[in-house]
Amino acid sequence: MVPVSKERNGSQKEIVKMAEKYELKAENVYKYFGGLKALDGATVLVEKGKLTSLIGPNGSGKSTFFNVITGYLDYDEDDANVQFQVHDIGNDEPAEIANKGMVRTFQHTRNFPKMTVLENMLVSPKDQAGESILWVFLGKPLWKRQEAKFVVKAMTILKFLEIDHVVDHLAEELSGGQQKLLAIGRLLMTQPSLLLLDEPVAGVNPTLANKIFDRIIQLKDTKGIDVLLIEHNMDVIMAFSDEIFVLADGKVIAQGTPEEIQANRKVLDAYLGESPDEA
Numbered sequence: 001m002v003p004v005s006k007e008r009n010g011s012q013k014e015i016v017k018m019a020e021k022y023e024l025k026a027e028n029v030y031k032y033f034g035g036l037k038a039l040d041g042a043t044v045l046v047e048k049g050k051l052t053s054l055i056g057p058n059g060s061g062k063s064t065f066f067n068v069i070t071g072y073l074d075y076d077e078d079d080a081n082v083q084f085q086v087h088d089i090g091n092d093e094p095a096e097i098a099n100k101g102m103v104r105t106f107q108h109t110r111n112f113p114k115m116t117v118l119e120n121m122l123v124s125p126k127d128q129a130g131e132s133i134l135w136v137f138l139g140k141p142l143w144k145r146q147e148a149k150f151v152v153k154a155m156t157i158l159k160f161l162e163i164d165h166v167v168d169h170l171a172e173e174l175s176g177g178q179q180k181l182l183a184i185g186r187l188l189m190t191q192p193s194l195l196l197l198d199e200p201v202a203g204v205n206p207t208l209a210n211k212i213f214d215r216i217i218q219l220k221d222t223k224g225i226d227v228l229l230i231e232h233n234m235d236v237i238m239a240f241s242d243e244i245f246v247l248a249d250g251k252v253i254a255q256g257t258p259e260e261i262q263a264n265r266k267v268l269d270a271y272l273g274e275s276p277d278e279a
Helices: 006-021 062-069 094-099 117-123 133-138 140-160 176-188 206-223 234-240 258-262 265-272
Strands: 022-033 036-047 051-055 081-084 102-104 194-198 226-230 243-248 251-256
Touching (some): 036 226, 051 062, 051 206, 062 194, 206 226, 206 234, 243 265, 251 258
Parallel strands (some): 036 251
Antiparallel strands (some): 243 251
16 A cells, blocks of 8 residues: 555545535636737635625626636636545546536526426436446336426425426426526526526516516525626615625635625726726
């Protein structure tokens, strides 16, 4: 047996210790598009039990950051460190990352428009027996029982999200807010531990926006599902966030509580174009 060095053993303990505090550590992330540096060493940490928000002006790199850390875009520097729980996900494909429990929505919802709400929900669960041709012939009772359980789970989630009354509607028939809720519901069918939500209330009326955030908070507080989100609605950001990271020109220029962010001069400068000397 090869002895484990003290240095390596110490490193493993440090990884476990950090995993106990952070659901996600995405450090020193770079992305270039031609001569444009979309991300310039951005670092965002998602602490367990906190709703973490990523904000910034249009074009600051927020969605690009999501796309890189979820495997939809490649990293452009080798020294990025992206840890989800105890997993290094820096080279993983999107499906691998999702299977580990880190799932996301997109700015524009990607529900299946010609499928019903229930059918959309039933697409999402992992490890479905019916997806294997072997089980189709040899295990019909198994996949039938499994599907029945998924239907019950889907209805429970839809009721929690208060869209169970449209379960038989086509996804394309839903309002914008209902589309957002369906997208979140589909993620919940995968039993995630971290939700990455890209503008979950964009274009949604204020009443429904607050309802969506109420549900997000409930997921965090009662189900232990952590959340990192991008949002331009500053009212809900300041009302519901525990920690906020601010991106500008691909860099994180500020981090703190809503109160700290509102008082930060760098943030005012990024959003309003003020210089500290002029304001």
